[in-house]
Amino acid sequence: GAVVSQHPSRVICKSGTSVKIECRSLDFQATTMFWYRQFPKQSLMLMATSNEGSKATYEQGVEKDKFLINHASLTLSTLTVTSAHPEDSSFYICSARKTGDLGGEQYFGPGTRLTVT
């Protein structure tokens, strides 16, 4: 159990357009989900913490108006990259924590490769 999916796995968009990435916990409820960005050959950079039914908490330096996060249900969080630019091209990974789990473990999605042309 504890499977997290992301859709799409890969997306190419034109500069100035918006792209939505979905993160779903398939077999568990997730009050908290996380969005990370990973540059080639680098570690994961936490962008924001998404809590079901409330506003996301963004890390310092992450533009909340550019990276819109919505966590409307216990199994779905979405990240929308608005007015995308080439510098937004990256690998975006989400993770989810099981509701009530105090063990700290996160379950990761397979990632979404975003390319902005």
Place this chain on the structure above:
Amino acid sequence: AQSVTQLGSHVSVSEGALVLLRCNYSSSVPPYLFWYVQYPNQGLQLLLKYTSAATLVKGINGFEAEFKKSETSFHLTKPSAHMSDAAEYFCAVSDPNTGGFKTIFGAGTRLFVKA
């Protein structure tokens, strides 16, 4: 603030040799510690975790790690490397006082396995 340092961005071993990936953490309290593995263009998979129980933790695929408070270390080992172990490995730390809420990842160590 918590932090984690992985020593060595690249480690190369021969197939069948011991794998040792180093991780040191900084925390004012014993943290929750994790090792994750990432294959190319994929998400992360949990190998093992330490959450204040036994100091020697066994994980999947033959990996294990030992929590050493005196050395603030949580090194990952495997007795015999397999070609399929070639991947990126991340050490991570969470603060148990926050229910393991936010996790900080190390820079990662890429493991190469030579035939």
